[in-house]
Amino acid sequence: MTSYLLRGVSVLGAASQDLALVDGRISDKLPADAEIIDAAGLVALPGLVDLHTHLREPGREDAETVETGSRSAALGGYTAVFAMANTSPVADTAGVVEQVWRLGREAGLVDVQPIGAVTVGLAGKQLAELGAMASSAANVRIFSDDGHCVADPRLMRRALEYVKAFDGIIAQHAEEPRLTEGAQMHEGEVSTRLGLTGWPAVAEEAIIARDVLLAEHVGSRLHVCHVSTAGSVEVLRQAKARGVRVTAEVTPHHLLLTDELAASYDPVYKVNPPLRTASDVEALRAALVEGVIDIVATDHAPHATEDKECEWAYARPGMVGLETALPVVLSVLGDRWDLIAERMSRTPARIAGLTGHGTDLNVGDPANLTLVDPSARRVVDPSELASRSRNTPYAGTTLPGRIVATFLRGEPTVLDGKAVK
Amino acid sequence: MIKHLRSAADLDAATATLILDTAGEMAALAGREVKKLPTLRGRTVVNLFYEDSTRTRISFEAAAKRLSADVINFSAKGSSVSKGESLKDTALTLQAMGADAVVIRHPASGAPHRLAAWVDGSVVNAGDGTHEHPTQALLDAYTMRSRLGRLDGLRVAIVGDVLHSRVARSNVLLLTTLGAQVTLVGPPTLIPVDIAAALSPQTKVSYDLDSVLPDMDVVMMLRVQTERMQDSYFPSSREYSRRYGLDLARMRKLPEHAIVMHPGPMNRGMEITPEVADSSRSTIVEQVANGVSARMAVLYLLLGGKA
Structure with missing residues (x-):
């Protein structure tokens, strides 16, 4: 195994130093044959961990595969991603989660951790075999019907309770389905002008409010996916103040983009939950800094061209995000490296119970890390993405920061900004 | 152009x-x-x-x-x-x-x-x-101008299912551009959120048709689909007609010169009674x-x- 010396690197923005990666770990010794990487001006972060990725395999390999998604993740500075369960077939059995997990191992670019479905077929009727997925080789701990809300309150209560047996966590896509029938975009001034059916903020907030009460009642852990409204932030703030074991994520796009973009009717801006207003964006940013929102998760949602090159109402919701997440967060938070590491690596790893990721890059820690050039600026070009899909909302946007290298257990997955394999 | x-x-x-x-x-x-x-x-x-x-x-x-x-x-x-x-x-x-x-x-x-x-x-x-539906708005504006001689300062009520109406959106935008004052009337469930901010700040909203009519030069009735009832936008077509339908009694509350418009197709007996639709104030065929x-x-x- 090749050893590496990262010369002159700044760990989390600290004074520059040399960092040796030996036998998959951060080391204070350096073999003479170590490969030297000039890391002057580069910042080392613990490898990013994404709790919310759609890899589309099995089922929609035309949009993404575990391999292409893994490459996209590595190029974005990630060393672990959690693959959502809404594949075809749905990841609701030990067999499917093990298949995804095995495909991730074969790709070998990031650790792919499958998320199991909460209910059979994501249908919201009956619990999937959560224990079997937890006991499988994939060792599933996060369960989610993402894309669908576990709307039935009794079923949600049971799911929250049941996973306590193996320290699981339910990640809820908070969307009251009756309040969002036919919904196309955020309900407000812009939806009224565009004549698109509104997705009201209350449809998210009502479910989060219910779920934090349920989690409190049964003493379980709840994770809230892609929080998108200022009102949700307030519900979470109150729940956390009461000691409810709830964590929450926000996507990069909800930190940057607003519903005004829908005015083009270009479905590249169609996403679920929808882009909200500027005041929501402001509240989400503040909540992320404050810690009311614990982490950034991409909700990377690749879609084939034909599913986006159509009328708004007929397009699938979702945006790719793995390769632009860190640049977007940098543009929002600035170079607060420790905060970025907390929100994009340490905390997501902790929520998921994922060991070996989100460490502080001390001697002896697994060498899962990424090197960022904070001074670089890049114009996003969809054709350059490693994802199989092109549905980025940032085409032509200049974003700060460039991911120069990523290491997974001491092996480079990205060097000079290019995927190694 | x-x-x-x-x-x-x-x-x-x-x-x-x-x-x-x-x-x-x-x-x-x-x-x-x-x-x-x-x-x-x-x-x-x-x-x-x-x-x-x-x-x-x-x-x-x-x-x-x-x-x-x-x-x-x-x-x-x-x-x-x-x-x-x-x-x-x-x-x-x-x-x-x-x-x-x-x-x-x-x-x-x-x-x-x-x-x-x-x-x-x-x-x-x-x-x-x-x-x-911008050409509908143009033909409506043309009809108003032909009948009433002007658009600037004209007071226009658009009544009914504004939420689902492309005719209403285009009319609000065009009429405001041409100086008319639009009031949207309907049950709150059928008036879209933030409509004034969305289309034009001058737009007024009322839930009470009777109080609006005496001040109008034009009243435009929108088609209301009875299926909206299934989605609880209103309790029944009878209740809708009672509160927001234009019948002869309501038409008499309009000023003498005011006209009645409808983009068609009409639900006679729902949003407009046949007596009103066929009256001399009606511009429906002209439209x-x-x-x-x-x-x-x-x-x-x-x-x-x-x-």
Whole structure:
């Protein structure tokens, strides 16, 4: 195994130093044959961990595969991603989660951790075999019907309770389905002008409010996916103040983009939950800094061209995000490296119970890390993405920061900004 | 001149006025024995209709034919569209056939915006989802101006299912641009959120039709689909009619000169009683005739004719 010396690197923005990666770990010794990487001006972060990725395999390999998604993740500075369960077939059995997990191992670019479905077929009727997925080789701990809300309150209560047996966590896509029938975009001034059916903020907030009460009642852990409204932030703030074991994520796009973009009717801006207003964006940013929102998760949602090159109402919701997440967060938070590491690596790893990721890059820690050039600026070009899909909302946007290298257990997955394999 | 007419917001006051003036000239033509102008000879206008709408389609067809354009009717039923062809592929086909203008009616809001990105010709929105129907607004404005002599300062009530109405959105935008004062009236469930901020800050909203009527120059009744009842927008069609329907008693509350409009098709007995629809204040049949003139003006000006 090749050893590496990262010369002159700044760990989390600290004074520059040399960092040796030996036998998959951060080391204070350096073999003479170590490969030297000039890391002057580069910042080392613990490898990013994404709790919310759609890899589309099995089922929609035309949009993404575990391999292409893994490459996209590595190029974005990630060393672990959690693959959502809404594949075809749905990841609701030990067999499917093990298949995804095995495909991730074969790709070998990031650790792919499958998320199991909460209910059979994501249908919201009956619990999937959560224990079997937890006991499988994939060792599933996060369960989610993402894309669908576990709307039935009794079923949600049971799911929250049941996973306590193996320290699981339910990640809820908070969307009251009756309040969002036919919904196309955020309900407000812009939806009224565009004549698109509104997705009201209350449809998210009502479910989060219910779920934090349920989690409190049964003493379980709840994770809230892609929080998108200022009102949700307030519900979470109150729940956390009461000691409810709830964590929450926000996507990069909800930190940057607003519903005004829908005015083009270009479905590249169609996403679920929808882009909200500027005041929501402001509240989400503040909540992320404050810690009311614990982490950034991409909700990377690749879609084939034909599913986006159509009328708004007929397009699938979702945006790719793995390769632009860190640049977007940098543009929002600035170079607060420790905060970025907390929100994009340490905390997501902790929520998921994922060991070996989100460490502080001390001697002896697994060498899962990424090197960022904070001074670089890049114009996003969809054709350059490693994802199989092109549905980025940032085409032509200049974003700060460039991911120069990523290491997974001491092996480079990205060097000079290019995927190694 | 603008290239596309996707929204009434594409029109500033000068352009809108030019279209209305041109529509007046076109209307004069309708009184002649030979109703045709050679203006668009050799040009191709495609009517691309994804929804059944005989009245709007034949209105556009008559307009294009009176300008001597070649007209191709492309309807979603019985075409490749029903076999699942995408809007983009249809657009590329029309582009290859050399369409100078595409008139599109589509159930999805914003479809004309998408289409405009894929064809070189002009795109005219003939109604998209619950978004807009700008030529309806033009013919309505033309009708108001013909009957009442002006638009500036006119007080117009638009009554009914504003939430799902493309006619209402286009009318609010166009009438405001032309100086009229619009009041939207309906049950709160059918008035979209933030409507004034969305369309024009001057727009007023009322839930009480009776209190609004005495101050109006125009009252425009929107079609209300009885299916809205299933979604609990209102309890029953009888209750809707009682609170928001225009009957003779309510019509008498209007000033003497005020007119009653309806974009059609009407639900007689629901939002409007037959006595009102057929009264001398009603402009409903005139609106249909004016529709051809307004659409002639739009095609004429978009395709490079001079006023």
